[in-house]
Amino acid sequence: xxxxxxxxxxxxxxxxxxxxxxxxxxxxxxxxxxxxxxxxxxxxxxxxxxxxxxxxxxxxxxxxxxxxxxxxxxxxxxxxxxxxxxxxxxxxxxxxxxxxxxxxxxxxxxxxxxxxxxxxxxxxxxxxxxxxxxxxxxxxxxxxxxxxxxxxxxxxxxxxxxxxxxxxxxxxxxxxxxxxxxxxxxxxxxxxxxxxxxxxxxxxxxxxxxxxxxxxxxxxxxxxxxxxxxxxxxxxxxxxxxxxxxxxxxxxxxxxx
Numbered sequence: 620x621x622x623x624x625x626x627x628x629x630x631x632x633x634x635x636x637x638x639x640x641x642x643x644x645x646x647x648x649x650x651x652x653x654x655x656x657x658x659x660x661x662x663x664x665x666x667x668x669x670x671x672x673x674x675x676x677x678x679x680x681x682x683x684x685x686x687x688x689x690x691x692x693x694x695x696x697x698x699x700x701x702x703x704x705x706x707x708x709x710x711x712x713x714x715x716x717x718x719x720x721x722x723x724x725x726x727x728x729x730x731x732x733x734x735x736x737x738x739x740x741x742x743x744x745x746x747x748x749x750x751x752x753x754x755x756x757x758x759x760x761x762x763x764x765x766x767x768x769x770x771x772x773x774x775x776x777x778x779x780x781x782x783x784x785x786x787x788x789x790x791x792x793x794x795x796x797x798x799x800x801x802x803x804x805x806x807x808x809x810x811x812x813x814x815x816x817x818x819x820x821x822x823x824x825x826x827x828x829x830x831x832x833x834x835x836x837x838x839x840x841x842x843x844x845x846x847x848x849x850x851x852x853x854x855x856x857x858x859x860x861x862x863x864x865x866x867x868x869x870x871x872x873x874x875x876x
Contacts, residue, residue: 622651622702626694626725628718630711630737631659633744635820639663643735651702654694658709658740658846660821672701687717691724698730711739715765715790739763741788744819744848748826750858752786757853760785766792766799766849773798781806786852793817793847796835803831803851812855817847828860 627646632638639660647653647666655664657677664673676685676693685693698704712718712734725732741763745752752761764776766789773795780787781803792799796815803811809832817825825844829837831851855861 623731624695624698625703625731625733626698626706626721627703627733627735628706628708628712628722629735630716630739631656631663631707631709632738633710633740633747633820634658634660634818636660636662638738638743638820640735640737643737646705646733646735647707649703650705652697652704653707654690654697654704655707656709659707663707667705672697687720691721694721695725695728695730698725708737709740711737714739714741714763740819740848741790744816745788745814745850745854747820748814748816748858750814750850751854752788752850752852754854754857758784758786761788761852762786763788763790765790766795778802781808784853786850786854789849789851791846792849793845796838796849799849799851800831800835808851811851812853812858812861814850814855814858815843815847816850817843817845819848828855828858 629643629646644666647663650667650671652672652674653664653667654674654676667673676690678684694704694706706721708716708718710716722732722734742752762780762785764780765774766777768774777789777799789799809830811831813829813831813834815827815834815838825841827834827838827841827843
């Protein structure tokens, strides 16, 4: 008997496979096809049934396995021919994940669709470093933005964010880091704390801590690259390493008086 066509968009979380939601895991257990991105943990593929078809449709550093239009069409074709398609996307499907576009395309064919939210890296990566995106007395908001537009340029929102007191979280901005820090320096924020995290929440995680004035050099020294998240704001000073360094400096100042 032919299976009913269905598409479930599942947020896989920030990278650690244990950070997927229970509902997302249940969807994988019922999948006939899994279309997965580069940022979705490969360990999660083991949760799909043995008969499920696994197809990589992600991209790395601008190299696409499939164009977005091809992914949209593949989702629909697989749903009609195989049944339940799970579209497994890193982080949350609707946070720079183009999930709504895929949902809209599938619904045009009257295919049943379900969305399962995921834990976005824009929140989780900082939290796992024990850095809160908001802290009473330090900031009143946080901004999340892409560092690179579809045209490959630096987002104009970065310059606007540099003028605020908000914590600024920048995704897809590693290649634009020198331009980003230049804007913050021009805004008089050379001493603003910065944290850059590559492969957050995974065993391959790398972290660079510093200030706007020296973070580019620190990123190079620590060998931090893509995929990475840039977090700028006073809240970064609450990172345990920076707190310890501040405590040691304070103690040394007392001794030298």
